[in-house]
Amino acid sequence: MSKIRLGGIKVVEKRGYLYSSCPRGLDPLGNICSVLAGGRVNMGMLTHVADNGLGESITAASAKSALCFSGYILEAADSGGCNTPEVEGDVSRISIFPHDQRPEVTAAVLTILGAASIRPYGFGSSPSAVTVVVASSDFERAMELFFDSFAFPGCESYSQWQAVCRMDEHQLMEVKCSYNEHIITVYGFTSQTGLGLWNLSIPVEAIGGFGAFLSELGELGFRLPFLISNSAPRERVIHFSFALEEEKRNKAGQALDKYLPENDCSRQGPVSALFLHGPHFGDRYGIADAFVTALRKGEIPVLALSCAVSSISAIIASNDPHKAIEVLNSRFQTPGEGRR
Amino acid sequence: MGKYVLIVDDDPDMVETVGMMLESKGYEVGKAYDGVEGEESIRKRRPDILVLDVMMPRKNGYVLCAELKKNKATRSIPIILLTAVGEAVPSTTYSHADGKATEAEDYIPKPVDAQVLVESIERLVV
Numbered sequence: 001m002s003k004i005r006l007g008g009i010k011v012v013e014k015r016g017y018l019y020s021s022c023p024r025g026l027d028p029l030g031n032i033c034s035v036l037a038g039g040r041v042n043m044g045m046l047t048h049v050a051d052n053g054l055g056e057s058i059t060a061a062s063a064k065s066a067l068c069f070s071g072y073i074l075e076a077a078d079s080g081g082c083n084t085p086e087v088e089g090d091v092s093r094i095s096i097f098p099h100d101q102r103p104e105v106t107a108a109v110l111t112i113l114g115a116a117s118i119r120p121y122g123f124g125s126s127p128s129a130v131t132v133v134v135a136s137s138d139f140e141r142a143m144e145l146f147f148d149s150f151a152f153p154g155c156e157s158y159s160q161w162q163a164v165c166r167m168d169e170h171q172l173m174e175v176k177c178s179y180n181e182h183i184i185t186v187y188g189f190t191s192q193t194g195l196g197l198w199n200l201s202i203p204v205e206a207i208g209g210f211g212a213f214l215s216e217l218g219e220l221g222f223r224l225p226f227l228i229s230n231s232a233p234r235e236r237v238i239h240f241s242f243a244l245e246e247e248k249r250n251k252a253g254q255a256l257d258k259y260l261p262e263n264d265c266s267r268q269g270p271v272s273a274l275f276l277h278g279p280h281f282g283d284r285y286g287i288a289d290a291f292v293t294a295l296r297k298g299e300i301p302v303l304a305l306s307c308a309v310s311s312i313s314a315i316i317a318s319n320d321p322h323k324a325i326e327v328l329n330s331r332f333q334t335p336g337e338g339r340r
Numbered sequence: 341m342g343k344y345v346l347i348v349d350d351d352p353d354m355v356e357t358v359g360m361m362l363e364s365k366g367y368e369v370g371k372a373y374d375g376v377e378g379e380e381s382i383r384k385r386r387p388d389i390l391v392l393d394v395m396m397p398r399k400n401g402y403v404l405c406a407e408l409k410k411n412k413a414t415r416s417i418p419i420i421l422l423t424a425v426g427e428a429v430p431s432t433t434y435s436h437a438d439g440k441a442t443e444a445e446d447y448i449p450k451p452v453d454a455q456v457l458v459e460s461i462e463r464l465v466v
Contacts, residue, residue: 007352008373097352097373128352153377154398165374165398187357187451277357278451310353335453 003151004108006096009161010129010309011143012044013092014136016066017121018073019232021058022082024051028059029305030292031079035072036063037289045093045124045131046288046307047228049241053199053266058239060122060230062093062133088233091121092139095309096150097129101225104218106130107211112145114208120238123229124308127190127275130227131308184290187277188334191321192225196246196269197303201239202260204231210240213259217244220251226273226313228306241304243315246270270319271303276328278310288312290331298327343465344385346370348378348401349393349422354450358391358422361454367461375399382408387417389465391457392444394423402442409443418464419444422452 020028029048036043045062052058063069066089073085099105106123109132113120118141121133134142140158147158155161202210217224226243244252246269256265276291288307295302295314300323304315316324345367349355352373359369370387372378376398382390390408394401401421408414421444446460 007355007371008350008377010350010352095352098356098371126353128356153372153380154374185451187354188454190360278351278353310351335451335456 003149004105005151006105007098007153008096009146009150009152009155010095010097011092011139011166013139015044015062015064015091015093016068017088017091017133017233018061018063018069018085019058019087019121019230020060020072020076020082020085021056021232024055024057026081027057028076028082029057029302030296031075032059032061032072033289033292035075036061036068037286039068039071040285041068042285043288043307045122045133046305047122047124047230048302048305049199049228049230049239050301050303051199052201052239052241053264054201058230062091062122065089086233088121088135090136091133092136093131093133094142094146095129095131096146097309099125099128099130099224101223102218103214103222103224106224106227107214107218108149109146110207110211110214112149113142114211116141116145118142119204119231120207120229121231121233123227123240124306125227125313126306126309126311127277127313129309183333184284184287185333185335186287189325189328190275190277191272191325193270193272193319193321194246195225195243195271195273195315196249196267197241197243197271197315198252198265198267199239199241200256200260200263200265201237202263204236204238206260207238209259213256216255216259217252220255222248222252226304226306226315228304243271243273268303268317271315271317272319272321274314274316274321274324274328276312276332291328294327294331295324298323300324300327342366342368343388343461344368344370345389345391345461346372346378346381346387347391348372348375348381348396348404350374350396351393354393358452358457361457362461365458375401375404378404379407382414382417386414389461390417390419392419392421394421405442405444420446420448420457420460420464422448423450
């Protein structure tokens with residue numbers, strides 16, 4: 001099989017991972033974002049689904065260490081209602097890019113992880129990248145498999161990547177930074193309408209089948225602008241939420257039934273996707289909190305959310321994103337605003 | 341075909357965003373994700389202008405800029421340095437002074453204003 005040619009791969013090793021679930025309506029997202037922002041914790045990744053189709057709202061986050069989540073865990077224990085949050089102390093995040101909304105990129109990741117029985121804790125997506133969280137004990141094997149399936153310029157193998165391309169911790173720390181800014185400045189917002197949000201829960205062992213489904217979507221010419229997954233560390237079930245063109249829903253449904261018969265998939269549409277373009281989402285604490293709070297105050301329900309690499313992607317219930325963009329523009333500053 | 345702009349930045353979302361901005365203005369956009377890959381891209385196809393990030397793995401933007409300006413074959417490629425260093429980012433070791441010490445034609449802080457970037461490109465690409 002020929003390798004899929006991509007632009008690059010980035011890894012962040014030895015991080016903490018939080019998984020929090022609540023009955024639908026008791027949303028953990030706002031709490032997690034506000035507690036972590038209050039503690040000045042940078043989140044390298046955050047995913048959320050308001051209803052996974054099984055009546056649960058799930059939020060997962062990755063940060064420098066498991067200790068970063070202690071404030072939220074204490075608060076969750078006090079407030080009640082939600083399940084006890086689960087924390088994994090040693091995970092690594094692997095991001096590959098650019099995906100160009102091609103389902104076959106995520107499909108290949110799922111296929112190789114499934115074939116090697118490597119369990120992904122979570123997936124996130126940004127406008128350019130696909131990020132997967134794996135246990136650090138699976139990291140090396142996962143990386144070798146990534147280099148078997150994808151071609152990256154300048155680094156042909158995992159060993160070459162280790163020798164030449166890997167950023168050392170010092171360099172990573174140097175690139176990490178925090179901004180002193182009263183109003184958060186971002187590049188801007190874009191949107192995509194006419195989408196359907198699909199929710200699906202499958203056993204971890206079935207991720208290869210889900211990969212085959214995405215691969216077929218690629219062959220059928222689908223675009224995949226949004227995909228997240230969450231999995232409780234002590235469970236063997238993985239929840240996927242993804243967005244596809246709503247008008248092609250029948251074709252997508254047929255493909256899903258072919259690879260995952262008797263699935264429990266639910267779908268909502270038409271909905272739209274909002275994209276906040278960074279920079280430096282992962283190393284500026286408080287951006288996700290500002291984003292989520294602004295939408296909540298504007299009464300814009302967030303159905304699903306993914307913060308990965310340097311951007312935030314959100315699926316909102318309305319197929320008209322203008323009000324949401326207006327709300328976000330009142331909270332964030334975009335370059336050139338002062339000039340206009 | 342529009343002028344060929346090569347964007348070199350290790351942040352793929354940033355490359356995507358700036359690429360979209362420039363493509364919508366009619367530019368042809370090339371993309372590279374670190375200094376070494378940027379150098380290879382330049383060798384394969386000489387850009388009309390280079391938009392270069394500073395903080396990158398393998399080879400940072402200041403080093404690549406200095407090398408290109410020393411080389412007779414690449415000296416005339418206009419370079420815009422784009423970075424998040426400066427007042428807003430107190431913890432980084434990179435500074436505006438370092439940027440100004442290079443021979444880059446322009447130096448724009450992130451997050452870049454699309455209009456400012458396009459104006460800079462239009463001014464430098466003649």
